[in-house]
Amino acid sequence: MISVLEAQEFVLKNAEKLPVITLKLEDSLGYYLATDCVSPLSLPSFRQSAMDGYAFTHTNETRLKVTGQIQAGDLSTPHLKPGEAVRIFTGAPVPDTADTVVIQEHTTREGDTLIIEKLPLPKANVRPIGEQLTAGTQVLDRGHQINEASIGFMAGLGLTEVKVYAKPKVCIITTGNELQERGTPLKPNHIYESNGIMLQNALKRLGILNIQLLNAEDTLDATSKAVHEALENSDVLIVSGGISVGDFDFVQQAFQDNGIEEHFYKVNQKPGKPLWFGIKDDKSVFGLPGNPASSLTCFYAYVLPHLRSRMGSINPLLNKRSAILSETITNIHGKTLFLKAGVNGNTITPFTGQASSMLNTYALSNALLLIPEDTEQLNAGDAVTYLDLNS
Amino acid sequence: MISVLEAQEFVLKNAEKLPVITLKLEDSLGYYLATDCVSPLSLPSFRQSAMDGYAFTHTNETRLKVTGQIQAGDLSTPHLKPGEAVRIFTGAPVPDTADTVVIQEHTTREGDTLIIEKLPLPKANVRPIGEQLTAGTQVLDRGHQINEASIGFMAGLGLTEVKVYAKPKVCIITTGNELQERGTPLKPNHIYESNGIMLQNALKRLGILNIQLLNAEDTLDATSKAVHEALENSDVLIVSGGISVGDFDFVQQAFQDNGIEEHFYKVNQKPGKPLWFGIKDDKSVFGLPGNPASSLTCFYAYVLPHLRSRMGSINPLLNKRSAILSETITNIHGKTLFLKAGVNGNTITPFTGQASSMLNTYALSNALLLIPEDTEQLNAGDAVTYLDLNS
Numbered sequence: 001m002i003s004v005l006e007a008q009e010f011v012l013k014n015a016e017k018l019p020v021i022t023l024k025l026e027d028s029l030g031y032y033l034a035t036d037c038v039s040p041l042s043l044p045s046f047r048q049s050a051m052d053g054y055a056f057t058h059t060n061e062t063r064l065k066v067t068g069q070i071q072a073g074d075l076s077t078p079h080l081k082p083g084e085a086v087r088i089f090t091g092a093p094v095p096d097t098a099d100t101v102v103i104q105e106h107t108t109r110e111g112d113t114l115i116i117e118k119l120p121l122p123k124a125n126v127r128p129i130g131e132q133l134t135a136g137t138q139v140l141d142r143g144h145q146i147n148e149a150s151i152g153f154m155a156g157l158g159l160t161e162v163k164v165y166a167k168p169k170v171c172i173i174t175t176g177n178e179l180q181e182r183g184t185p186l187k188p189n190h191i192y193e194s195n196g197i198m199l200q201n202a203l204k205r206l207g208i209l210n211i212q213l214l215n216a217e218d219t220l221d222a223t224s225k226a227v228h229e230a231l232e233n234s235d236v237l238i239v240s241g242g243i244s245v246g247d248f249d250f251v252q253q254a255f256q257d258n259g260i261e262e263h264f265y266k267v268n269q270k271p272g273k274p275l276w277f278g279i280k281d282d283k284s285v286f287g288l289p290g291n292p293a294s295s296l297t298c299f300y301a302y303v304l305p306h307l308r309s310r311m312g313s314i315n316p317l318l319n320k321r322s323a324i325l326s327e328t329i330t331n332i333h334g335k336t337l338f339l340k341a342g343v344n345g346n347t348i349t350p351f352t353g354q355a356s357s358m359l360n361t362y363a364l365s366n367a368l369l370l371i372p373e374d375t376e377q378l379n380a381g382d383a384v385t386y387l388d389l390n391s
Numbered sequence: 392m393i394s395v396l397e398a399q400e401f402v403l404k405n406a407e408k409l410p411v412i413t414l415k416l417e418d419s420l421g422y423y424l425a426t427d428c429v430s431p432l433s434l435p436s437f438r439q440s441a442m443d444g445y446a447f448t449h450t451n452e453t454r455l456k457v458t459g460q461i462q463a464g465d466l467s468t469p470h471l472k473p474g475e476a477v478r479i480f481t482g483a484p485v486p487d488t489a490d491t492v493v494i495q496e497h498t499t500r501e502g503d504t505l506i507i508e509k510l511p512l513p514k515a516n517v518r519p520i521g522e523q524l525t526a527g528t529q530v531l532d533r534g535h536q537i538n539e540a541s542i543g544f545m546a547g548l549g550l551t552e553v554k555v556y557a558k559p560k561v562c563i564i565t566t567g568n569e570l571q572e573r574g575t576p577l578k579p580n581h582i583y584e585s586n587g588i589m590l591q592n593a594l595k596r597l598g599i600l601n602i603q604l605l606n607a608e609d610t611l612d613a614t615s616k617a618v619h620e621a622l623e624n625s626d627v628l629i630v631s632g633g634i635s636v637g638d639f640d641f642v643q644q645a646f647q648d649n650g651i652e653e654h655f656y657k658v659n660q661k662p663g664k665p666l667w668f669g670i671k672d673d674k675s676v677f678g679l680p681g682n683p684a685s686s687l688t689c690f691y692a693y694v695l696p697h698l699r700s701r702m703g704s705i706n707p708l709l710n711k712r713s714a715i716l717s718e719t720i721t722n723i724h725g726k727t728l729f730l731k732a733g734v735n736g737n738t739i740t741p742f743t744g745q746a747s748s749m750l751n752t753y754a755l756s757n758a759l760l761l762i763p764e765d766t767e768q769l770n771a772g773d774a775v776t777y778l779d780l781n782s
Contacts, residue, residue, distance in 0.1 A: 025573075029592045042746070046580050052637035054724070071609070071639055075579050085464065089637045091569050091681070093580035105636075132749045139751055148596060150754035152589025153684055160573050177464030180480050180553050182416075188466050189437050189484035191507025191547065201420045205539060246443035246480045246495075248462055290482070292543050322737065340556030346713065357435070360521045360530055363541035390782060 015309035032312030101125035115207035143314035165312035171230035241290025271356035291356035319391035406700035422555035423703030492597035495672035503609035534705035556703035632681025682747035710782035
């Protein structure tokens with residue numbers, strides 16, 4: 001049995017990057033850059049007024065003659081002589097013959113005469129060419145996750161396309177004869193299937209939309225066939241349930257029969273001990289425990305970072321943060337514990353109801369409190385580490 | 392001029408909830424519940440084995456006769472007599488005539504005889520009916536934002552639909568004659584339009600996809616017409632640029648001409664002072680400054696919480712968190728400052744390049760450092776407050 005850290009190392013080391021694709025900038029939100037981004041422009045690309053006011057060549061003369069105006073977007077600018085000023089607006093080009101803009105609130109007008117009441121410093125309110133950046137500068141690194149600000153930024157550089165890593169096609173196979181589809185009254189001794197739709201939506205939150213959902217009967221033949229079909233059609237396969245060693249758990253055998261190489265089985269953690277991970281060519285395969293909360297914890301700790309890494313992230317794990325524990329926790333298991341918890345301000349409170357079958361508390365959690373395997377007790381008031389579920 | 396807190400109060404007080412709609416559970420990720428969710432079921436709904444092993448009635452007898460097996464999903468269970476046990480698997484129904492499950496690792500078999508090597512406590516490894524929750528319990532509150540865990544949880548309750556608040560239709564109008572579409576070489580004194588696509592993607596990240604993008608020429612007539620069209624077709628109107636008092640800023644006049652009631656204009660903040668907010672009937676209208684970084688800061692501080700509130704969130708503001716400042720910051724403005732910053736571990740570092748025209752640093756920011764208007768200096772090592780841009 002390997003440790004949580006070892007298992008995370010395995011899934012990150014075996015995360016081959018997906019192919020590089022070219023997307024329109026407007027469709028690239030959430031993707032990771034596959035190349036460094038170099039600016040084709042200087043910003044600003046012309047000398048620009050930062051305010052509404054008057055452009056002039058700096059002088060101690062406080063009465064100037066207004067000879068015209070320049071609006072943002074004007075293609076040319078007037079030539080100013082000494083003693084002249086020109087009305088100018090934010091974003092408009094500053095004439096070569098001016099070096100300073102006085103803001104309108106610091107002036108008055110008498111007809112064509114401008115009276116400067118508060119003289120600005122030379123060069124005030126003029127944005128020089130390249131103030132923000134010069135052409136040829138590397139502005140974003142490979143691995144940057146594209147957000148609304150970087151989209152706006154790249155748009156301002158005139159970029160229309162970006163090279164990013166593709167997102168994976170994922171197949172989810174649910175197993176278990178006790179599972180029933182929603183929409184009909186629950187049969188005796190059955191439960192409504194929930195892991196498929198849960199994992200599908202966890203993927204959706206990562207921007208992964210190409211998802212196939214299969215259900216396999218609890219027979220070796222059905223399980224093997226489903227695994228075979230999934231390997232044909234997807235980059236990543238997630239099987240939920242059937243991974244322990246009960247007589248009716250056919251998943252491991254089905255993995256073997258399909259030629260998937262086991263990288264590890266079982267992690268020293270609670271919940272989610274019977275986690276399986278393997279590789280076949282460029283396909284990655286996860287066998288998750290069937291209990292919903294175990295399944296989701298394994299998703300956050302292993303599947304999510306693996307997927308992000310394949311999508312090009314250089315920082316794929318959920319963020320570790322620190323908070324103050326509200327109550328005493330013991331760890332009698334010698335395992336790493338992941339406890340569903342709520343962080344409020346600087347305080348973290350683990351929920352009552354940690355059993356691996358219980359999703360009600362997960363629905364309310366924004367954190368997983370992390371108790372290391374060699375920590376037997378944490379006390380109220382201790383600074384503890386948690387995984388930020390929104391990171 | 393009002394304060395940041397007053398402005399936030401205004402936009403949250405004037406955030407009428409959008410209509411309640413019914414969605415399929417699988418399409419509800421990210422929406423906010425419009426009703427409390429009450430469980431129609433007890434979970435588990437039958438006595439369930441938590442492990443693979445053997446079910447029996449607790450006894451000190453360590454040799455029992457195995458009379459059959461129960462698999463998860465079996466519709467009926469055998470009747471056990473004293474001295475008998477039955478093979479059972481995780482999730483399978485425990486017979487009424489048994490009260491305990493011994494895990495298989497604590498047993499050996501000799502033909503039909505089970506030898507219990509480590510006797511569990513009575514009732515061990517049996518999940519009683521209603522252990523997680525009983526039918527009729529309120530399990531999720533109105534205002535809960537639906538995540539993958541709550542989708543899985545509600546699926547497990549057999550729910551097929553949820554009542555949520557609709558998401559708004561939003562129209563973005565960009566203004567400014569200096570703006571040029573991407574795809575052609577930059578004309579003199581022009582800049583590539585970036586605010587429209589930036590705000591569109593900021594909305595996308597909130598799950599708002601019904602977005603109309605308009606560009607208005609810098610004339611009162613064109614601006615008024617665009618505002619009119621936007622009010623016809625959207626719940627929320629965002630105008631970017633043209634909101635200061637320069638001669639070519641027609642947006643305020645266009646708002647007035649379209650009968651939009653001004654709630655406030657100008658906030659004591661940097662960047663983003665000339666922020667405008669108004670209401671017409673059930674439509675909300677924001678006039679954002681045209682500088683890209685100002686525009687995005689106003690989006691995060693006001694537009695985003697307003698939208699979340701209209702979508703039903705009870706906690707709509709970006710999370711405030713605490714970190715240690717890496718360098719000394721002065722605030723000579725008497726205004727609230729929002730500084731683009733990077734949080735790494737417990738340390739926050741404001742970026743060089745805070746000018747309101749600069750998006751390059753925003754692309755790298757995961758936080759906005761908040762400096763209150765009455766704070767003149769913060770020192771390296773101080774605990775400071777920031778807005779988490781991923782919250």
